[in-house]
Amino acid sequence: MKARRTRAEVAALREAVLDAWAAGGRLAAIADTLGVTVSTVARELREGRRRRDPRAAFRYRCAGSRGIKAPATRLPVAPKARPALKARPRREAVLDAWAAGMDGPEIGRRLGMRWKTASMIVHRARRRGDPRAHRRQHDPADGPSKWTRQTLERAARRYGVTVIYSEDRP
Structure with missing residues (x-):
């Protein structure tokens, strides 16, 4: 080994x-x-x-370094000023919406992006330690989650069984 x-x-x-x-x-x-x-x-x-x-840091080759030849006909030109990227404001908007309690699909609809993109932004922010990107898990003390309720109700419709939730009991 x-x-x-x-x-x-x-x-x-x-x-x-x-x-x-x-x-x-x-x-x-x-x-x-x-x-x-x-x-x-x-x-x-x-x-x-x-x-x-x-x-x-990355190293970039430029004209004059070994293996790259400078173009003979072009003169060096200063790069054009680029407009500011929209990534930071969009990321801030996603994280603010997540902190406000919205979920991925709702954020995606409101900001005009795929819900997976919104979830990925939250996931990466969570890895960086952003407090707005907290993990939301269902508290079992509040009863079954929405997903569990939907699954049980679907099974009740499909198989004709009766579903009794613990909070429904007398």
């Missing part, structure tokens, strides 16, 4: 990879230096980017 790294070893490896990447090393050179595979180095870089470590 292959031995696994401890958390301390993984943290030390990640720090070494990120330091070498920030110093300008290439994936293969970092892997050779540390005695790991290139995919391990890439995985640690992805984890560093997920944790928003500035040492794991």
Whole structure:
């Protein structure tokens, strides 16, 4: 069985990879230096980017770097100013609606998006720790959930059984 790294070893490896990447090393050179595979180095870089470590920043090739030739006829042009993206206000609107008690399909209808997109925004905000994206679970003390009631009523219609809820009992 292959031995696994401890958390301390993984943290030390990640720090070494990120330091070498920030110093300008290439994936293969970092892997050779540390005695790991290139995919391990890439995985640690992805984890560093997920944790928003500035040492794991992407590197972009530009004209003048090895392997890319500058176009001879085009002059460098400043990029056009782009309008602000709508993602942040839309995300804020979804999270505010979720905090107000709306569910995914209702948010989707009101904001003109798919309900799965609204649920995904809430899920990602929950992972980031946004307090507005709290998980809503049914409290059993309030009786059966809406989904359970619908399922039982459907079974009652289909099979002709009588459904008795605990709060209906004398």
